[in-house]
Amino acid sequence: MRSSVLLVGLVVASLVVSGVAVGAPDGTVDDGAGSTTAVTETRTYDRTPGRSEHVRLTLDYDLPADVDAFTVSLPHETTVVAATGFERVVDDYRDRWRTTAGDARLVLDVALRDDSYEHSTFVESDDWAVANTRFFYDVEGATTTVRTESRFLSGSGTVVGGVTVLGAYDRVSWEMEGREYRAVVPGGDTAAAQEARSLLTDAEALLATGGEAPTEFVFVPADGAGVYIVDVVAAQVGDDASDTADTDLLYAYVSGSERFRTADGMDWFHPAVSTYYQHGLRHHLGEESDETFRESVQTTQREVDRYRPKPTVDQPGMAGGKPLHVVAALDAEIRGRTDGTRTLQDVVWVLNGQDSTVDYADFADAVERVAGESMDGWLDRYVRHENMPALPSGDWHTPPENGDGDGDGVSDETEKAGFADPFVADTDGDGLLDETEYDLGTDPRDLDSDGDLFADGEEQEAGTDPLAADTDGDGLDDWSEVDGESDPLLEDTDGDGLTDQEERRLGTDATERDTDGDGLLDAVELVFGTDPTDPDSDGDGTVDGAVLGIDG
Structure with a gap:
């Protein structure tokens, strides 16, 4: 019989604390890059000798001089056994401890089982234990990070997010849809962990909600007990698991994929x-x-x-x-x-x-x-209101195929991956369908991909390059030429020997070979030193062309 496992799903958040009373969960070892100061936290774990279902955790803190105060909020499974440099903060909702000392210590007893809940929170066996060590911090007086170092007195161990594994463990990793997933397996039962991985892989293929589901897990053999509790997920997987085991695991995965937060009235x-x-x-x-x-x-x-x-x-x-x-x-x-x-x-x-x-x-x-x-x-x-909608008969909940709901020629899957809006055929409203932009290489989320103030759809119609601000390379952007009535496809619109940009600088007409109508091409006037914008450059009453003996 294959052994069962529990799954604990975790989201590991980076920790950057600034100002006064700004809290964040622990679980990340931050290297402090770009920060001028850091609180150092050293954790020492030990499975309490002679007492099952408990872990002893010692927290040692080294506070920089510019930190005025540091507060730790503890999970409800934790009891403070001893405190040096810390004072308890009165709080109806959290067990909070505050210190202003440069060096301070908390010694904690972490219960693996909580009788105030219907089931145990975490699990253990003779060879390993899994404990909730998710803390929250508040820092006063400085912008800082918290650097965490973990030590294990009774053999090996590791920390994944807010969960600590004490004892022997193995690791499993896999990739789904370009994302890397990692799991820690207490006791090293990787075969049972692969079953959980398989279920999650199947779920990933069917779920397309755009959320980033948890990527770090702890797969725990089910003989250690434990279930879904608070904000940490545990679910049995395997042939001898409970009837609801797979359902619990999938709930955890789906719930983790829903990244939005709801306001009052939408908590349902x-x-x-x-x-x-x-x-x-x-x-x-x-x-x-x-x-x-x-x-x-x-x-x-x-x-x-x-x-x-x-x-x-x-x-x-x-x-x-x-x-x-x-x-x-x-x-x-x-x-x-x-x-x-x-x-x-x-x-x-x-x-x-x-x-x-x-x-x-x-x-x-x-x-x-x-x-x-x-x-x-x-x-x-x-x-x-209280009305109840009817549920249709038949299989209305079949996952839709990877279609093209907006009819723009690009699959919904591609658009949801960040290419464009899957609900609008022309995402940026530039006159080009998203499929056309896909083929051209333009950005379907930007109506002017090259930044020349000429919309991609207008460029397509005009024949200019929507990926080049200056299609003809004359130094003028395409919209500037259209607005000025020169040809964005020709470097020298009127063929007078001057580029459109030179004509713009000189003040001549880029669409007229002889701007002043004196019989001389604009470029020729520059050669002879006459003014291409004045038919009688010297004011002698004779047009420049006649003076030079050139007739139109």
């Missing part, structure tokens, strides 16, 4: 989408039947009535199992309105590209952008 959307796609992925991977999938995502009016809040403008009427039911129906509705070319995944893709917090208006705008028309009426009826 994130978990509903994650749950919808965890079941959808299982269905498409053959692990969940049509009937089971439908039962998993739908709810009844009676259930909604039990939890229904009073709907307001700011708080959509979503409760109980309704959010999951609504996102399933929304997926079906979008597919129906777009002939199957667009799905809920596209809405998530749009929201993942938004830097600011997503409120209801942003959500409605994203749905409209994907559907190609306003769906405010549908959303108002089913999201803001």
